[in-house]
Amino acid sequence: MxxxxxxxxxxxxxxxxxxxxxxxxxxxxxxxxxxxxxxxxxxxxxxxxxxxxxxxxxxxxxxxxxxxxxxxxxxxxxxxxxxxxxxxxxxxxxxxxxxxxxxxxxxxxxxxxxxxxxxxxxxxxxxxxxxxxxxxxxxxxxxxxxxxxxxxxxxxxxxxxxxxxxxxxxxxxxxxxxxxxxxxxxAEPVPPAARISDAAQRVLAEPRIRLPFAAIADVRGGAVHDSVLEAMLALAAKYTFAVTVLRSGHPVNVFETSRTSDHTRGRAVDVWQIDDHAVVDPATPHALVDGFMRDAAALGAYNIGGPRQLGGGTAPRQYFTDDAHHDHVHLGFPT
Structure with a gap:
């Protein structure tokens, strides 16, 4: 989100x-x-x-x-x-x-x-x-x-x-x-594309990235920007993580606004589980989730939501938290 x-x-x-x-x-x-x-x-x-x-x-x-x-x-x-x-x-x-x-x-x-x-x-x-x-x-x-x-x-x-x-x-x-x-x-994923990028092929083949059906279809349809896919691959070198949504199945606009979601643009990913630990679980080490968020920032994510407010960041409000991001990490990438 x-x-x-x-x-x-x-x-x-x-x-x-x-x-x-x-x-x-x-x-x-x-x-x-x-x-x-x-x-x-x-x-x-x-x-x-x-x-x-x-x-x-x-x-x-x-x-x-x-x-x-x-x-x-x-x-x-x-x-x-x-x-x-x-x-x-x-x-x-x-x-x-x-x-x-x-x-x-x-x-x-x-x-x-x-x-x-x-x-x-x-x-x-x-x-x-x-x-x-x-x-x-x-x-x-x-x-x-x-x-x-x-x-x-x-x-x-x-x-x-x-x-x-x-x-x-x-x-x-x-x-x-x-x-x-x-x-x-x-979800309304686009049809499979005749050709997809190398990054898309690698994401689909990467066992450390767990994708649900709608997200698989998004990647196969070429609906996800390579900036997101390359970052996911880089994170998979360090973490195993489960995705909730890439593009289809997410609200078209940021909830209760007229702003188009980065997910709709194919430039965001939501992750609900990292190294077999649910983000929402209080027993999940803070260092694991926070480290994942900071690593994503280093890979180009400009809009990073999660269960806690992190300090620092290279842009205003690069990190944020609220009730709706208590259960996952949102990574949005520049358009």
Whole structure:
């Protein structure tokens, strides 16, 4: 997410099964359990070294992978907002045999106390298949204000017909007794390019850079500037890190402003995990996250957000922090 405003996007990418095995090999290898024992993606707080098989779960219907609900880990701020966003994505994107389709999804959403018409905005989450399983990888702020929020929900999905994943920008407003979801914006990555840069090819091949589906599609489509990709490669020489978003799946504008996001320009990356430590986890060494941020500055990042305010910097407000950057490191590069 970009630097905040002063006030206190886009159907997803679905791949055939063979492509899924290639594109998610690194992410699947790093999956672990959360403090509630759920598989919530690579390096979830609570058990950084655990493997997918260590998570207690039940076999899924129709031969699909077993999945478990996402739960916020230690250090999350406003976890009830993220949970509201996540439960909607889990409800739309997974269904038992025979409950596929829009009508069944609308009934499931209505049971949450949310507007059933949100289903019409779900895009790739309602893919083909008689049954589906969905696993949340990460839920990160796209923006937060006292009465409104954006939560970017990264997920993997398996149906009886296909496998893939997407990132959904979930918009919410404060309401009683729980926050209300007002809109869904699934990622809209550009089509694969005929040719991509050497840096893009190297990023896709680098196992120390863990990319979700939408980010892989962004790189394959040539939608990410080489300044970002080269910096990611340089950071990967020192760190292993997991990306939430590059371009697609992020709000088009900086949250609740008219300013175009650096993500939309293909000039930013959000990182939620460094060396198997979640940025949001209070147990993660400050020196690790702060060092990552300063190394990014040395590589040309001009706009660096994170969980703490760092001193120094070569430009005004080069470093910043707020509620929405409590759970990740944002790196923006000059245009």
């Amino acid at each position: 970009d630097a905040p405003s002063r006030r206190p996007a886009p159907p997803g990418h679905v791949l055939p099964r063979r492509a899924v095995l290639l594109g998610l090999a690194g992410a699947l290898a790093g999956a672990c359990t959360s403090r509630a024992g759920t598989v919530a993606g690579p390096g979830t707080p609570g058990s950084p070294s655990a493997s997918p098989s260590s998570a207690p779960s039940s076999p899924s219907a129709a031969g699909l992978p077993a999945t478990t609900p996402w739960q916020p880990g230690p250090g999350e701020n406003h976890p009830e907002v993220k949970l509201r966003a996540v439960e909607l994505i889990e409800t739309i994107g997974a269904w038992p045999p025979g409950e596929q389709g829009t009508d069944a999804a609308r009934k499931r959403v209505a049971a949450l106390g949310l507007d059933p018409s949100l289903v019409e905005q779900a895009g790739p989450l309602l893919g083909p298949g008689a049954a589906a399983a969905l696993q949340i990888v990460n839920a990160q702020w796209g923006g937060y204000q006292p009465d409104s929020a954006s939560v970017m929900v990264v997920c993997r999905q398996w149906t009886t017909a296909a496998a893939g994943g997407t990132t959904v920008d979930v918009r919410l407003v404060r309401a009683q007794p729980r926050w209300n979801v007002t809109a869904l914006h699934p």
